Amino acid sequence: MASLEFSRRYAMAHRLLSVASPKCVTPHGHNETVTVRLASAVRFRFGGANMEAPFEAAKGRWKEWIDAHVDHAFQLNAADPLIGFFRDNEPARLPHLMVFDGDPTTEALAAAFWLKLDAFLAADGLPFTVEQVRVQETPTNAVVLTRETFDPAGCGLPDSAWPRRPDWSINDL
DSSP, X not given: OOOEEEEEEXXXXXXXXXXXXXXXXXXXXXXXXXXXXXXXXXXXXXXXXXXXXXXXXXXXXXXXXXXXXXXXXXXXXXXXXXXXXHHHHOGGGGGGEEEESSOOOHHHHHHHHHHHHHHHHHHTTOSEEEEEEEEEXXXXXXXXXXXXXXXXXXXXXXXXXXXXXSSSOSOOO
């Protein structure tokens, strides 16, 4: 069967604690696009529906999660003191913090997207696997993860971490 590919645009803000660049340590934002490619285990053959699943079934939960939870989230390192600030002063904002083990780089975001989409597909019983995730951070910079460059089982996150759960979470706070 053919691969399915779909994209979603969202706005975000983040800051990186582990880099020397003052630009990246200061909270700042990007308008990004994530493009995912799903592979089917079945080869295409004419007859019947001529598709493994409708686009809406394959992307429905993913699209809703991006639009309702990722869009305009503030991405932070779990060690960032800003989390404590929000906890103490603006607890209503905690659900809008996307929290990472380590800096919220575009690489980490692409890996989290892969895991979350994989969890949605498995929970919905859809016959696809994630083949590629591309996050276009700026017009000139993108990160691409493929099956050859990303090992979901060996990425270091426990099964209970938010990216691995088929729910709306973006943190474990």
